[in-house]
Amino acid sequence: MTSDLSSFAALAPAYPELLLAVGAVVLLLAGVLFSRERSTGLSVISIVLLVAVIAVAIWQPAEGVLFNGGFIVDGFARYMKFLVLGGSAVTLILSTSAAKPFGLDKFEYSILVLLATLGMMVMVSANDLMSLYVGLELQSLALYVVAALRRGDSRATEAGLKYFVLGALASGLLLYGASLVYGFTGLTQLDQIIGAVTGHRSVGLIFGMVFLLAGIAFKISAVPFHMWTPDVYEGAPTPVTAFFSTAPKVAAMALIIRVVTVSFGPLTHDWQQIVVFLSIASMVLAAFAAIGQNNLKRLLAYSSIGHVGFALVGLSAGTAVGVEGVAVYLAIYITMNIGFFAVLLSLRTADGSYVETIPQLAGLAQKRPFVAGIMAVVMFSFIGLPPLAGFFAKWQVFLAAIDAHLFALAIIGVLASAVSAFYYLRIVKVMYFDEPTTDFVAAPAELTAVMAVTGFLLVTYFFTVSSPLYAAAHAAAGSLF
Amino acid sequence: MTDHLLTIVTFLPLLGAAILLFVGDHDDGGKNLARWVALIVSGITFILSLWMWSQFDNSNAGFQFVENYEWIGTSIGYRMGVDGVSVLFVVLTALLTPVVVISSWGSIQTRVRDYMLVFLILETLCIGVFTALDLAMFYVFFEGSLIPMFLIIGIWGGKRRIQAAYKFFFYTFTGSVLMLLAIMAMYWQAGTLDIRKLLAFHFDPRLQFWLWLAFFASFAVKMPMWPFHRWLPEAHVEAPTGGSVILAAILLKLGGYGFIRVSLAMFPDASVTFAPFVFTLSVAAIVITSLVALVQTDMKKLIAYSSVAHMGFVTMGIFSGNAMAVHGAVFQMISHGIVSGALFLCVGVVYDRLHTRDIAAYGGLVSNMPRYAVAFMVFTMANVGLPGTSGFIGEFLTMIGTFQVNTWVVFFAAFGVIFSAAYALYLYRRIVFGALTKPSLKGMLDLNFRELAVLVPLIVLTIFFGFYPAPILDATAASVNLVAENFSKAISTGAALVASVN
Numbered sequence: 001m002t003s004d005l006s007s008f009a010a011l012a013p014a015y016p017e018l019l020l021a022v023g024a025v026v027l028l029l030a031g032v033l034f035s036r037e038r039s040t041g042l043s044v045i046s047i048v049l050l051v052a053v054i055a056v057a058i059w060q061p062a063e064g065v066l067f068n069g070g071f072i073v074d075g076f077a078r079y080m081k082f083l084v085l086g087g088s089a090v091t092l093i094l095s096t097s098a099a100k101p102f103g104l105d106k107f108e109y110s111i112l113v114l115l116a117t118l119g120m121m122v123m124v125s126a127n128d129l130m131s132l133y134v135g136l137e138l139q140s141l142a143l144y145v146v147a148a149l150r151r152g153d154s155r156a157t158e159a160g161l162k163y164f165v166l167g168a169l170a171s172g173l174l175l176y177g178a179s180l181v182y183g184f185t186g187l188t189q190l191d192q193i194i195g196a197v198t199g200h201r202s203v204g205l206i207f208g209m210v211f212l213l214a215g216i217a218f219k220i221s222a223v224p225f226h227m228w229t230p231d232v233y234e235g236a237p238t239p240v241t242a243f244f245s246t247a248p249k250v251a252a253m254a255l256i257i258r259v260v261t262v263s264f265g266p267l268t269h270d271w272q273q274i275v276v277f278l279s280i281a282s283m284v285l286a287a288f289a290a291i292g293q294n295n296l297k298r299l300l301a302y303s304s305i306g307h308v309g310f311a312l313v314g315l316s317a318g319t320a321v322g323v324e325g326v327a328v329y330l331a332i333y334i335t336m337n338i339g340f341f342a343v344l345l346s347l348r349t350a351d352g353s354y355v356e357t358i359p360q361l362a363g364l365a366q367k368r369p370f371v372a373g374i375m376a377v378v379m380f381s382f383i384g385l386p387p388l389a390g391f392f393a394k395w396q397v398f399l400a401a402i403d404a405h406l407f408a409l410a411i412i413g414v415l416a417s418a419v420s421a422f423y424y425l426r427i428v429k430v431m432y433f434d435e436p437t438t439d440f441v442a443a444p445a446e447l448t449a450v451m452a453v454t455g456f457l458l459v460t461y462f463f464t465v466s467s468p469l470y471a472a473a474h475a476a477a478g479s480l481f
Numbered sequence: 482m483t484d485h486l487l488t489i490v491t492f493l494p495l496l497g498a499a500i501l502l503f504v505g506d507h508d509d510g511g512k513n514l515a516r517w518v519a520l521i522v523s524g525i526t527f528i529l530s531l532w533m534w535s536q537f538d539n540s541n542a543g544f545q546f547v548e549n550y551e552w553i554g555t556s557i558g559y560r561m562g563v564d565g566v567s568v569l570f571v572v573l574t575a576l577l578t579p580v581v582v583i584s585s586w587g588s589i590q591t592r593v594r595d596y597m598l599v600f601l602i603l604e605t606l607c608i609g610v611f612t613a614l615d616l617a618m619f620y621v622f623f624e625g626s627l628i629p630m631f632l633i634i635g636i637w638g639g640k641r642r643i644q645a646a647y648k649f650f651f652y653t654f655t656g657s658v659l660m661l662l663a664i665m666a667m668y669w670q671a672g673t674l675d676i677r678k679l680l681a682f683h684f685d686p687r688l689q690f691w692l693w694l695a696f697f698a699s700f701a702v703k704m705p706m707w708p709f710h711r712w713l714p715e716a717h718v719e720a721p722t723g724g725s726v727i728l729a730a731i732l733l734k735l736g737g738y739g740f741i742r743v744s745l746a747m748f749p750d751a752s753v754t755f756a757p758f759v760f761t762l763s764v765a766a767i768v769i770t771s772l773v774a775l776v777q778t779d780m781k782k783l784i785a786y787s788s789v790a791h792m793g794f795v796t797m798g799i800f801s802g803n804a805m806a807v808h809g810a811v812f813q814m815i816s817h818g819i820v821s822g823a824l825f826l827c828v829g830v831v832y833d834r835l836h837t838r839d840i841a842a843y844g845g846l847v848s849n850m851p852r853y854a855v856a857f858m859v860f861t862m863a864n865v866g867l868p869g870t871s872g873f874i875g876e877f878l879t880m881i882g883t884f885q886v887n888t889w890v891v892f893f894a895a896f897g898v899i900f901s902a903a904y905a906l907y908l909y910r911r912i913v914f915g916a917l918t919k920p921s922l923k924g925m926l927d928l929n930f931r932e933l934a935v936l937v938p939l940i941v942l943t944i945f946f947g948f949y950p951a952p953i954l955d956a957t958a959a960s961v962n963l964v965a966e967n968f969s970k971a972i973s974t975g976a977a978l979v980a981s982v983n
Contacts, residue, residue, distance in 0.1 A: 395556075411659070
């Protein structure tokens with residue numbers, strides 16, 4: 001052991017993770033000791049804990065490499081951590097009112113979310129194949145359990161099982177890739193692999209890289225490794241789906257960005273083909289597959305596959321401009337998804353069931369104009385229509401693709417976005433052009449607040465957050481190149 | 482105030498829309514309040530735009546009232562400015578929005594607040610297209626106009642409104658995304674999206690070829706040029722009157738404005754290459770859609786097809802590239818904005834009374850609606866291009882200008898003038914003249930005060946500009962001459978380059 005651990009102050013860059021780990025364990029003990037009816041209280045405490053972690057991360061901007069090089073905190077990691085923490089905290093807020101109807105009012109729920117978030121933070125900061133794997137598994141195992149937390153529900157258990165089996169397969173691929181990389185370079189630290197790469201470029205190393213990327217592609221649900229996504233998103237309770245589609249996506253994208261740019265930077269040409277393929281396949285398949293969907297969560301699953309494809313357009317460029325595009329994209333993407341799920345969770349019929357399918361939204365604009373307005377903003381933003389935030393997300397990634405002369409990718413991408421407009425517009429059409437059929441009860445205050453904030457951000461992105469967000473993403477991308 | 486005049490003119494309607502968010506329209510009081518807010522805000526915008534026009538320096542060919550700030554990274558800047566080509570479109574948009582608000586006063590009774598709100602948003606976006614001096618901002622406004630228009634057609638439209646809204650959306654959206662990529666390519670070439678710098682930048686002719694095509698995909702659909710016009714008749718037919726007015730008068734002009742500002746001015750070499758192609762499509766539009774208009778049984782569809790034909794003159798003029806033809810194109814766009822908007826208002830007048838657009842349902846309206854007959858007559862004549870109306874000046878200038886470039890194109894285009902007389906007068910005869918035999922028409926009342934208030938100013942403008950086009954031509958002269966001059970200069974240097982290589 002080096003002197004890393006000699007003093008607490010030396011661990012400053014890892015303070016947020018330490019706080020979250022300790023907090024989660026303490027809450028777990030508290031939950032076991034005082035469980036029964038305290039679950040709501042626990043989820044509020046968990047939200048407070050996440051906010052505290054964000055505060056610590058702001059207060060302690062220390063950067064550096066810790067734990068024998070296995071853990072790195074740089075601008076990129078910090079940017080992604082804010083997205084992960086923000087996404088987790090807001091999705092916990094979304095689930096407070098829905099916990100009981102969805103059978104999530106067990107104290108384990110928020111603790112598993114906290115542990116998954118911890119795993120994601122480790123993933124984002126992973127600088128070694130081993131810490132990468134440990135973070136990924138901590139996250140994944142927590143997520144499997146969360147998906148199946150509603151034991152009595154056959155759809156949820158099916159979703160959990162599917163997620164587990166396919167996720168385990170993905171982890172296997174990733175481990176295999178990691179072992180190949182280690183076997184052919186003798187190194188596990190991400191930023192050292194780069195040295196071996198420049199020396200000699202062996203076929204075994206390329207194989208290892210392909211398996212690594214395949215494993216991560218599973219986690220970001222890029223086509224052709226996307227099969228689990230629609231089933232899991234549909235089967236899992238809605239608050240859980242909201243969580244799945246936000247923070248874990250960000251963490252896994254951060255992982256793939258760090259691996260390809262830091263470890264395999266000089267092999268741009270080799271990994272670029274893979275990422276371009278993943279990107280095109282995801283965009284095109286999602287655009288067409290989503291058209292026939294009637295279930296809102298399934299539709300969102302395809303939508304999120306498509307958005308991963310668009311984000312990968314930026315990564316395909318393999319440049320700092322591209323990575324900053326992905327960083328902006330992810331921030332806007334999770335905002336849009338949070339808006340979408342806030343709408344879903346605030347639409348509850350008088351008999352207590354939540355909205356599930358598109359036809360149930362008919363005439364929403366006349367019944368609940370505010371909610372319909374937010375949903376319409378989210379949909380137009382998903383399409384990427386200016387002046388909404390979704391446009392500026394696409395702007396950055398396609399700008400990078402054009403810069404890298406990936407014209408075919410860019411043209412296929414924008415055409416896929418035109419096709420994808422079809423199913424997003426269908427929701428607007430049903431809400432605004434059709435006559436109302438279903439009555440909904442009033443939404444809880446915290447959901448209204450979340451909807452108002454996301455709607456405001458998406459509409460006014462142009463003149464409120466665009467400039468600072470871009471500057472932050474620029475700095476984040478700069479730390480990798 | 483002149484420092485930020487364009488920002489105020491552009492975003493004032495948006496402020497009005499924000500105010501409307503807090504107006505409830507569940508009772509008549511709320512509905513009236515929403516109407517008054519929309520009218521006052523768009524009226525002030527119009528007055529400000531007139532003031533801007535009065536401050537506009539006609540002798541200055543460059544951009545005026547310029548605002549310039551860096552914004553998102555290095556790629557997108559907040560840049561505003563108008564020159565002779567764009568200034569009048571701003572005024573036109575600001576004029577027509579209050580017109581639409583007044584014309585919808587009684588005919589729109591459902592979701593009045595939302596209606597006024599989307600029209601104010603649409604006004605901001607349309608003005609923004611003409612005032613943007615950054616190509617990314619131009620795209621933001623250009624593409625953003627899809628959202629309100631989609632909702633206008635879909636919510637307040639006719640029976641087949643959903644197909645029409647979708648068709649409108651997908652035609653224009655698919656065209657525009659290619660333009661988006663071209664804008665990005667221009668950014669990496671020129672290092673900026675500032676329109677003033679791009680105008681001075683010379684793009685590689687081989688690249689120009691592709692960029693021109695990408696922009697064409699967007700503008701040709703928006704304009705619309707034959708054969709990309711298929712969305713237009715449906716959108717017009719299904720849209721409420723106000724939507725049709727803005728669509729015909731403003732949204733179509735976004736394409737023509739884009740052709741002048743970007744295609745012609747930034748890609749002169751490609752414009753020369755593609756000129757025969759554009760001429761062919763323009764002539765096809767003029768001749769074919771005029772003939773198609775002749776057989777229509779739906780009033781709005783007929784006017785929609787006539788719009789496509791008139792836009793054919795505009796594209797023909799623009800790509801002739803000489804000062805006179807471009808002048809004519811700009812004038813034709815302004816004039817068509819007034820005339821076609823007014824024609825749709827005229828259709829709206831009788832539609833509000835009888836709720837059908839079927840030409841066969843009318844006849845002999847002159848007997849009990851004499852004032853309407855006069856108003857409709859003036860706009861029909863302007864649509865035909867009768868000397869003494871504004872419609873004549875634009876068509877005539879584009880044809881003279883194009884004559885210097887290509888005689889045959891003008892020869893065929895002249896047929897369009899004849900056909901336009903045929904379909905317009907035929908329409909007029911079937912609706913206004915003849916015996917008033919149909920019982921449903923007997924009770925129809927002549928124009929009321931509100932309708933007069935809307936139509937009379939447009940009649941005055943149509944005739945005034947027909948006899949005295951100077952206010953428009955003076956404002957556009959310097960900038961159009963500059964465009965034409967740069968165009969011919971670029972071509973001759975291009976030719977010289979080719980000659981020197983050979």
